[in-house]
Amino acid sequence: MTSEISPHLWFPEARLTFHPDRASDVEIHPLRGLLRFGPYSSGLVPDPIRIATIAPAGEGHRLYAFMKELAQEFEPTERKDYLPKWQGFRATFNLEMRGAAKGCHIELDARLAGEMKDSPTPHVILADRLLRAIQTLEMRREEFDIIFIYVPLSWKSGFVGTKGDDFDLHDHLKAATAARRIPIQLVREDRALAYPDRASVMWRIGLALYTKAGGVPWKLAEADPEAAYIGISYAVRPSDSDKPRFVTCCSQVFDAEGAGLEFVAYDAHEVEVHRDNPFLSRSEMFRVMTRSMDLYRRRHSGRTPRSVTVHKTTEFQPQEIDGCMEALHLCETVDLVQVVEDVGWRGVRVERSRQGGSKGEVARYPVSRGTLLPLGDRESLLWMHGDVVGIGRGAYFQGSRSTPRPIRLVRHAGHGPWDQTARSALALAKMNWNNDALYDPLPVTMGYAKVLARVVKRMSGLGSAPYQFRFFM
Structure with missing residues (x-):
């Protein structure tokens, strides 16, 4: 047993693009990019x-x-x-x-x-x-x-x-x-x-x-063109409702550029509840993943993504993993990642002492946004919030208060290094078009899923057609 932790990694701020053809129209600052280049x-x-x-x-x-x-x-x-x-x-x-x-x-x-x-x-x-x-x-x-x-x-x-x-x-x-x-x-x-x-x-x-009005302000400039990202959330209807109590809400199926203005939602009938959290059966998870892939293919000329990452806030139960794998069998890689927002971890930046010596001292600025600290093969901490360079004259700390806490990423399926998982989460945090901030504390797969779950449970009928997220903003 050792008290040492793994060496940390750091990923730079994701760049945004503001034109479908001009590769030079890129910025890390979304509002500055709009003023320089206009909307995408x-x-x-x-x-x-x-x-x-x-x-x-x-x-x-x-x-x-x-x-x-x-x-x-x-x-x-x-x-x-x-x-x-x-x-x-x-x-x-x-x-x-x-x-x-x-x-x-x-x-x-x-x-x-x-x-x-x-x-x-x-x-x-x-x-x-x-x-x-x-x-x-x-x-x-x-x-x-x-x-x-x-x-x-x-x-x-x-x-x-x-x-x-x-x-x-x-x-x-x-x-x-x-x-x-x-x-x-x-x-x-x-x-x-x-x-x-x-x-x-x-x-x-x-x-x-x-x-x-149907506009796209910006998209992600650098991403795997054959990757897709899916966010899942569950809405719970009031106990006195005459509708099924649980609604499975699949947030936008985002493509490599972070674009995803539609989502699918439906009433889930095969649901188990553990510690007040709903979990789908294999067939229900197969159903929601299949509909999600249908939505992606409809937007991409029938093409299936090479890799798929699925985010949700609760763990993936074995039957849910089986349902995902069955529905996504045509994809080369599938990562099922639990995104845990409430964690007890904190971190501070330590710099070399200005007086010399081997012992460092706490820095004036917090841990950099984009810092990744692996906790093992299946878990890691990712600082979505923290110090960012390149926004103002010096360091920029969004909110300018409190010690930033990381999110915890738990991989229930998939393998390989954490690089792509972390990069995509950081990039997707910049794709909330209903906010003027540099980034959100969560990837948009999770942020939008929360909004959808809150509103969808109040809809009288869901239907089978996809919904555009702009109507829920």
Whole structure:
């Protein structure tokens, strides 16, 4: 027994590409890349993007004022070492954004506030009124691209359900509109309108708006062209629901460039529960993997990927491994990797002592993002969060506080060095188009799966057709 640990590895920050043909249009900084080169799908998104609106009585003007802000310029007042100046929607995405036709703007009945106040279930009143407005706009679907919904603080009593009622206004509306294939953007008074750094707000809403309209801001510049990545998550419906309790949610099947705007979801019937975690039978896992591969082949001219990596947060049970291997038998390599977010490990960077001598001293900056520490053949620690070089003048530490903790990667199937597993996880952490940060704390396979699981369980019917993730953002 020894207290020594394995030598660590470090992987540089993944580069992003902003043009399908020009190999020179690459950057590690996503926002800086947009300003230098424009979005990856430039010229392929409808111009202009037309915005329909829903607002409380007499408050539609607040949405119009917010839309005007998107066209203006703002200097950042926070994260100045990372966040560039917002130069306006047109300058950033090379297209216009404007209000839809006159009949695509709805102000709700002035009696809504009083009805919510008098009701023991104000969330039911609010959700019903908003869905009726959305249904009205749906009749003019050809006249708009996205719906902006202004959510004032006066509706706060309707944001969540009463005690014991599993209701969330955001997820409820996303579930209803995703089924209709209508992208929406909630504009909250206490967030988008009140947040003091307007550059930060504009970057986040601008990215979401462009992606919800069908745009692709960036892709990964360096990846195995024959690799695919799948994220699996399970949603649990409320116990009083008349639908099957578990929903298997397969997040986007990402290709080598990190692109994956569709996912499959279905009700799982053969489910075992261990320590409150659901696990699929062999046949159920075979089913979800087969549908995932069908989705990949449909996007890649019938081609099967050479390698597949599957991520999920719980361990892979033997029957799940068998189901994966049966469905992915045409692939040369299959890695089944458990991504554990909550770990007890911490790490600090130790540098050579400035006074000389053999004993080092703790550095001023945290462990570098991209640091990999193997714990054995089947486990490793990967710092998704940490110090990054090349973003600002010196080192850049996203969030600038706390000691970054790693994630733990547990390989339940597959073999070989950890290099590709770690590189792909780090790269996929930069593929969340619903965020203006340099990276997410998890690969997007897991991050998107969480969102999908939360919303999908509220959908009345899943159907068999794939869903586009932009409707769930």
